[in-house]
Amino acid sequence: MNKSLRKTVIAGNWKMNRLASEVPSFAEELLPRMEKTCGVDVVLCVPFPLIPAAVSALDGVHIGAQDVSAHDHGAYTGEVSADMLKDLDVRFCIVGHSERRTYHGESNDLVNGKVHALLARNITPILCVGESLSRREAGETLAFISGQIREGLRGVTAEQATDVVVAYEPIWAIGTGRTATAEQAEEVCAHIRTVLTELYGEAVAQRISILYGGSMNGGNAAELLAQPDIDGGLIGGASLKPAEFADIIRMGSENE
Ligand code: PGA
Numbered sequence: 001m002n003k004s005l006r007k008t009v010i011a012g013n014w015k016m017n018r019l020a021s022e023v024p025s026f027a028e029e030l031l032p033r034m035e036k037t038c039g040v041d042v043v044l045c046v047p048f049p050l051i052p053a054a055v056s057a058l059d060g061v062h063i064g065a066q067d068v069s070a071h072d073h074g075a076y077t078g079e080v081s082a083d084m085l086k087d088l089d090v091r092f093c094i095v096g097h098s099e100r101r102t103y104h105g106e107s108n109d110l111v112n113g114k115v116h117a118l119l120a121r122n123i124t125p126i127l128c129v130g131e132s133l134s135r136r137e138a139g140e141t142l143a144f145i146s147g148q149i150r151e152g153l154r155g156v157t158a159e160q161a162t163d164v165v166v167a168y169e170p171i172w173a174i175g176t177g178r179t180a181t182a183e184q185a186e187e188v189c190a191h192i193r194t195v196l197t198e199l200y201g202e203a204v205a206q207r208i209s210i211l212y213g214g215s216m217n218g219g220n221a222a223e224l225l226a227q228p229d230i231d232g233g234l235i236g237g238a239s240l241k242p243a244e245f246a247d248i249i250r251m252g253s254e255n256e
Contacts, residue, residue, distance in 0.1 A: 012239025064092030070113030173214025
């Protein structure tokens with residue numbers, strides 16, 4: 001196992017929060033605090049209408065989207081294509097977030113279509129997987145996550161797989177303040193790497209960044225990021241606070 005083969009990725013997920021007009025003041029608070037950090041891919045996934053403001057204000061931060069259409073173009077009212085994201089300089093895109101799977105009924109099949117749409121445009125998918133509390137209590141976590149990974153990555157080649165980021169987000173830890181322990185998070189992230197090894201071989205699996213998400217904050221990030229198979233974080237609530245987000249970025253850079 002060699003962590004140095006992988007990029008540390010600290011990705012914020014603003015969900016449906018903030019306005020485009022609020023982006024410049026956020027940037028003013030965040031960017032000076034990021035000056036001494038290095039070796040980390042810092043990503044901020046913002047709502048679609050905020051993308052141009054974020055791209056122009058957040059120098060040194062990769063701007064990501066939170067969803068994409070699986071279709072290339074055409075009569076799909078309300079959807080946004082990977083081409084449109086690429087055109088705005090979007091580099092990353094969350095797919096299969098549990099909030100989309102739960103509230104919009106997204107299946108692994110649909111998530112897989114979105115992964116392919118992004119890879120075809122050289123946008124890095126951040127493929128989210130994670131179990132509910134009832135699955136965890138039933139002892140089904142690892143089998144369930146394996147299924148989400150295998151189905152989400154169906155048809156993705158070994159060469160393409162090195163452009164994918166996986167995020168393990170236990171549903172019971174998202175927005176609840178109840179973080180997975182470092183041991184729980186590491187157990188699942190290590191399992192994800194085993195599944196990736198089965199799919200793509202050791203050399204490729206060792207190069208894929210696996211993030212933890214679910215109530216990661218300035219207080220618990222260091223311990224989570226120090227785990228051997230956790231290569232970064234997908235951060236919701238704490239990414240809305242520039243000082244705390246910068247702290248987590250610094251902890252990520254200390255792990256480099
Ligand atoms: P949270 O959200 O950090 O607010 O728990 C994480 C996520 O859903 O990506």
